[in-house]
Structure formats: structure tokens, C-alpha cells
Amino acid sequence: MKKCPHCKATNSVRHGVRQTSVGLKRKYLCKACNRHFTPDEGFNRFRHSPKAITAALDLCAKGISLADVVSTISTSTIM
Numbered sequence: 001m002k003k004c005p006h007c008k009a010t011n012s013v014r015h016g017v018r019q020t021s022v023g024l025k026r027k028y029l030c031k032a033c034n035r036h037f038t039p040d041e042g043f044n045r046f047r048h049s050p051k052a053i054t055a056a057l058d059l060c061a062k063g064i065s066l067a068d069v070v071s072t073i074s075t076s077t078i079m
């Protein structure tokens with residue numbers, strides 16, 4: 001059960017999907033306040049896919065310079 005970001009109720013139901021820049025997202029309808037929401041998976045409002053972001057963070061953690069991370073990510077197909 002997903003928690004409504006508007007009223008914090010947990011009686012939401014699945015209500016179709018929403019097209020976003022990173023693909024389809026499951027949409028929910030809150031039965032308490034009757035509003036739609038998409039669960040926050042920690043990557044909301046990011047321009048790139050979670051896969052690209054985690055790959056970039058992984059490279060940063062390995063001590064690779066930011067410039068090299070950018071060139072590695074932009075030449076790969078994960079964007």
C-alpha cells in the first residue's frame with residue numbers, strides 16, 4: 001500500500017500509468033483525498049534514469065574524476 005504524499009493516508013489504489021521522461025510510472029489514486037500521485041522512488045524530478053544516476057555515483061565512489069564520469073556515462077547507452 002502506497003502512502004499518499006498529500007494527506008499521508010495509506011488507502012490508495014493503483015490508477016493507471018503516467019508517461020514520464022524516464023518511462024512509464026505507476027499512478028495511484030488516494031481514496032482519502034481523491035488526488036493522484038506517483039510514489040517517490042528517490043529519483044523523482046531527475047532528468048536521467050535511475051540506472052544512469054547510480055552508475056555515475058558508482059564511478060564517483062571508485063575515485064574516478066567527474067570529467068571521466070561524464071564522458072563514460074555519455075558514451076554508454078544507459079542514458
Ligand SMILES: [Zn+2]
Pocket residue numbers: 004005006007008009030031032033034035
Ligand atoms: Zn491523500
